[in-house]
Amino acid sequence: MTDRPLDPAVLTPDQARALFRAGLSVPTAGWCAGRTQANLIAVPREHAYDFLLFAQRNPKPCPVLDVTEPGAVSTRVFAGDLRTDLPAYVVYEHGEPVAEVADATEYWRDDLVAFLIGCSFTFENALLGAGVPVRHIEQGRNVPMYRTSRPCRRAGAIGGPLVVSMRPIPAEQVADAVRVTARYPSVHGAPVHVGDPSELGIADLDAPDFGDPVDVRLGEVPVFWACGVTPQAAVMASRPKFAIGHAPGHMAITDARDCDYIVP
Amino acid sequence: MTDRPLDPAVLTPDQARALFRAGLSVPTAGWCAGRTQANLIAVPREHAYDFLLFAQRNPKPCPVLDVTEPGAVSTRVFAGDLRTDLPAYVVYEHGEPVAEVADATEYWRDDLVAFLIGCSFTFENALLGAGVPVRHIEQGRNVPMYRTSRPCRRAGAIGGPLVVSMRPIPAEQVADAVRVTARYPSVHGAPVHVGDPSELGIADLDAPDFGDPVDVRLGEVPVFWACGVTPQAAVMASRPKFAIGHAPGHMAITDARDCDYIVP
Incomplete structure (x- = not known):
């Protein structure tokens, strides 16, 4: 683990993601001030409709910011690599957490659809x-x-x-x-x-x-x-065959800006 | 076609839906004041994920208020029968409008997933x-x-x-x-x-x-x-094998209240 930089609030999303890609594994509250952080839940394509509908039906805990194409590892709001650029991940098999890792590359599958969910x-x-x-x-x-x-x-x-x-x-x-x-x-x-x-x-x-x-x-x-950990609680309760989430509090730092999500 | 009642603004959603079920076919602007009206797009289950994702990616034109279970004809926000309780429907085959009807029962299929989309x-x-x-x-x-x-x-x-x-x-x-x-x-x-x-x-x-x-x-x-007719324009442009929409302006009158959708 690298030392935590002195003031993570002033980093750009790219800089933060590079630190996490290099192995830093810390909670992200306070990082990259003004940039939107997101929860991650990635599931096989066959479960994607149910997860997207679950999010639609539960918009308070599961506000969807973006969804990848199957197999893609970046999205419009996240220019980095979803497999490596979060500080930590939890891997689930049949609803059981089987690994907590700083790099999810070896677990990522080509049929995964990744959801980025808003974060408080x-x-x-x-x-x-x-x-x-x-x-x-x-x-x-x-x-x-x-x-x-x-x-x-x-x-x-x-x-x-x-x-x-x-x-x-x-x-x-x-x-x-x-x-x-x-x-x-x-x-x-x-x-x-x-x-x-x-x-x-x-x-x-x-x-x-x-x-x-x-x-x-x-x-x-x-x-x-x-809280956007709700989809991971749903994974644990519903036991789809496979899923990858972020480690709670260790978020995806997106390129979007907090002000994009303010109303009116 | 029945005569239009004198003041449709004061009808309850149930009363309005009963009139439409009985054959009244008129635009619904100004009906059931304070109750939320919705656009309808119903597609076969195999297209449901793409439509739900299309809505998620285009939230200004396609704000999803509710989604039915496959084959269901009512939802949490719409206690009526989606096949009969709108004033008019358009039926599409391979993106072509093939019928405009006041009752969609004969066209409704068991594998349809219906989306109710917010209306201005x-x-x-x-x-x-x-x-x-x-x-x-x-x-x-x-x-x-x-x-x-x-x-x-x-x-x-x-x-x-x-x-x-x-x-x-x-x-x-x-x-x-x-x-x-x-x-x-x-x-x-x-x-x-x-x-x-x-x-x-x-x-x-x-x-x-x-x-x-x-x-x-x-x-x-x-x-x-x-405008919530956007999904129907997408049907015409993308030509899924089958779809049913409301006739533009002839909306689903839901049981939800406009004040449910106001922020903050």
Whole structure:
């Protein structure tokens, strides 16, 4: 693993992707400020329709930014190589994670269709700009993510639980956090839940299913956004024969700009 | 054909669908105020992935509101029967319109997947509420729609030109029209073009490719929105073996509410 560069926020997507291609494997929150980060899920062509429909039916967790041609390893919004230019990957066989790798080339198959799914990191710059703290960036950790008890709407063979990311927000800034993130509907948009984690079936905020726990301080409310790891939870629940995802928090850094996804 | 009821704006979706099922065949602009109208395109399952991807890659003209299970004739947002409850249908074989019918039952096949695509009628109430005139409603006509010279982004076997709808807007209200419609990104959103029709390859506003011409008055600017007839233009250009669409302007009236599609 290479040393983490001093200020990843100022790198270009090309520079960041070159670092990851060279072997750097770190969470990408805060990297390449203003550039859109994306979740990856790649599945064999025979499962592509069900995954695309699953995304269409669950647009809050699964906003599709782009889809590759079968076998292609780049897309309009990602000029790099999807097999190598993310910091880390998880490989699934029949829904079981069988490998976590920094280079997915040896696992990539010619019939894979790759989906790039919007990521809530996109609106974190806007949150910071509005003076709303983003705890996992402050603490230099991966964002905490949780499987919930809420089922997604099924599509063919593919179903599974909603996954959420959590950011602790001071009570007086919750409205700001909602207002700011609602302007990014294609990258998860407004929160799906504000407050009591147990209503989402989350027993312990300190034990996230993916990523790292972060501190929740006095006067802060846990706020939950739909998360692009949801397709990987669907892989685990639905067990298609093969899939490759990004390692949660270790995103594809695209060439798109966060401002492309703001409305109106 | 039944007489048109006095005030279609106050009908419920169920009531409107019953009238269409009984044989009424009229354009639906202004019907069931506050309820979301949708474009229909139904294709055999083997073409469904390409159509869904075409929609994903062209979200301005093709915002997907819902997709049926193969063979199903209703969806979450449309409790009626998609074969009978629209005012009129166009049936295509190898891209050629072979029939225009008020009841598509005899043509419907068990392997059809139906897509409901957002319609700009959704934001017309909001335009009227902001004091922006909607000429085709004023004139009791179908909205004028035009094939443009702009190609859509292709998906597999499916490609074709962008289709737009046109509303003449007084110059001083163009900004209002943009601002109001931008709040509805999932039903075509902000205009794709304001002004000179020739830049879209439209030679004559008085000769729309679909719908009726409307008066453009002194001091008014033609404003163009992406149109959900685009998938039917793609059918005509790409010639899949079979498809059923709504007759342009004769929409599916869904149970969804326009306010469901407003942001933020």
